[in-house]
Amino acid sequence: MKRIVIVGGGAGGIGVATRLGRRLGKKKKAEIILVDMAENHVWKPLLHEVATGTLDTGIDAMSFRGHARANGYRFQQGRLTDIDRAHGRIELAPIMDGDQELLPARTLNYDYLVVAVGSVAKDFGIPGVQQHCHFLDTTEQAMEIKNILRKRFLRYAREERLKEQVKVVIIGAGATGAEMAAEMMHAADQLKGYGFNMDASMLSITLVDSEERILPQVQREAIARSVEQQLQDMGITVRVGQSVIRAEADGIVLASGERLPSDLTLWAAGIQAPEFLGGIGGLETNEDHQLVVKPNAQTTRDERIFAIGDCCACPQPDGSIAPPRGQVARQMGHMVVNNLIDLLKGREPRREYVYRDLGSLVNLSRFHTVGNLFSFLGGGVMVEGRLARFTYHSLYRRHLLEVYGLVRGTLMMGVRSLSHFLRPALKLH
Ligand SMILES: Cc1cc2nc3c(=O)[nH]c(=O)nc-3n(C[C@H](O)[C@H](O)[C@H](O)COP(=O)(O)OP(=O)(O)OC[C@H]3O[C@@H](n4cnc5c(N)ncnc54)[C@H](O)[C@@H]3O)c2cc1C
Structure with missing residues (x-):
């Protein structure tokens, strides 16, 4: 059975692990392993709310282990430090708690690797x-x-x-x-x-x-x-x-x-992409340490290694590279899942990523939301107020539906709304 390892369970990687786990892992058609240096997934676009205490990570953080169990993939906590392409394996640094080593340094073999470690x-x-x-x-x-x-x-x-x-x-x-x-x-x-x-x-x-x-x-x-x-x-x-x-x-x-x-x-x-990615495993990287990929997200020097989201430079038809956005990481993740399934079936991974800017919205807390929708349609439409706010939050709602599924995702949205109603608006501890 082929093994697909995804490193980084953020906005892009968690979707890849979830979809591959459900489509291949559960049916024992491939072994899917997600590696992340953190124990929990938090949707990065909400980090400023964590920093001010308006978001409770106790409710919005999702345990990778629990999610892996329910979705047909395995989770390993670890920090990627190197890729040994000759032997098809990655190297993970030990997990420490102060001076105490909780998990030793390890290597993990892969047949296919998806790098989704985000940016710093x-x-x-x-x-x-x-x-x-x-x-x-x-x-x-x-x-x-x-x-x-x-x-x-x-x-x-x-x-x-x-x-x-x-x-x-x-x-x-x-x-x-x-x-x-x-x-x-x-x-x-x-x-x-x-x-x-x-x-x-x-x-x-x-x-x-x-x-x-x-x-x-x-x-x-x-x-x-x-x-x-x-x-x-x-x-x-x-x-x-x-x-x-x-x-x-x-x-x-x-x-x-x-x-x-x-x-x-x-x-x-x-x-920029994390510094350790610069030249990792002899792969091509740019001055911002991003892995240079082909439009189908395969790295330019190794067809078994893919990269998605903020940590990659994915060329666009107009000569630019796809911007570092949550929607890009998600969309690239969906494409990579289909390309990997094609590869496993012996077909060419032909799908190519073209960024379609569905909109850029700025949410100034409870005060104001403004932005542009459908920017790919000749400049788009400027929106403000309730509609803009609803659309801004829909990126996260779509993410919840993707990682939890329709029923659980909808229930999670309910839990969030209830929590806003029942709990203090500020988490001070
Ligand atoms: C405050 C804030 C607000 C934002 N708002 C928006 C917004 O409104 N709309 C929008 O589209 N985008 C927004 N963004 C950008 C968006 O968050 C990123 O573009 C998106 O999260 C990138 O997804 P990713 O999967 O590439 O990386 P991430 O979501 O950053 O995930 C990376 C994952 O990799 C793990 N990781 C990192 N290094 C290692 C390693 N060495 N080994 C193992 N695991 C590792 C991390 O723990 C993490 O889980 C915002 C960003 C911030 C900081």
Whole structure:
């Protein structure tokens, strides 16, 4: 029986493991193994809500082990470090708990490999960023941000008479930075209902970007203008056209020489594939460490290895590469499942990935949602308000239906709605 190993159970990889498990694993037509360094799957586009406590990982995180059991694949926790293509195996680092080794270093053989390890923040070599900035790549990092904010809020409550605002600087005014800023304002505004004598006015947020306008990836300027106006109405300071040249323990320095003091500096200015992927197993990678793939997601130097989502550079008909988005990771995952099934049946994996931009939406917490739908149709349609908000959340709803199936997925949506109704809006611990 052939073995297909998927590394990375995020937005793209979990769908691949689920579909292959149901279609092949359960029927013993192939052995499907998912490897992830984390124990639980969390939908990455919700990480900013984890960081502010508006999302409870206890409800939204999904145990890989339980999911594997129900869907016909096996799960192995481990961190990919290398690929030995000559022997068809991957190398996994030991899993540690402090100094204690929980799981030893291992190798795992594959007949086919799907790499879906996502991306990490890109620091552009700017001094101090790695040491002093916080990132939003993993659940652990999101929880760390939440803890720092919680402690600062507690201190503010104790020393309230000092009236010194908590200063947050977010570098990168793309969708992630803008959504994070709005979510923080929303969380701060909720605090007075939890016995803290404070509201959003105790928080000073500055959003910095080197580009001349916010949301540089969004083509339609009207969307950027609308979002910027909303951010300013919330009291968030927007500083565009400002390059950061250094990050320090208590602030950042701009190219103009100006220093912005900060209690918490968040880096959301760009992404790249994890560094260990660069040249891994002799495969072709680009300057952002992404695995270069053919339009059918096969890596250029090894037809047994596929890559999907943020960690790959998938060429598009117009010469660009598919953008790092949740919808791209999901769509590429669906295609790879069909290509792998073709391969197992002795057919050529002919399906090719062409990105169709169904829409880009920016959700400013409870305040405002705006964006473009059907962007592939001559510029698309600009939407705001309830429809935009419903559509924004439908990406996650589709994801739930995919990983849990129709009945369980619908029940999960019900559980989430009930939990919003029954539990406090903020998770403070
Ligand atoms: C705050 C935020 C908001 C976002 N909002 C949106 C949005 O609204 N719409 C949208 O389309 N996109 C959004 N994105 C982008 C989207 O989250 C990513 O494009 C998408 O998650 C990429 O999917 P992926 O499967 O490639 O990687 P991921 O979803 O990042 O999954 C990678 C998986 O690989 C695992 N992994 C990593 N390294 C290793 C290793 N060495 N060994 C084993 N396992 C490993 C990780 O634990 C993880 O489970 C947002 C991102 C962020 C951070």
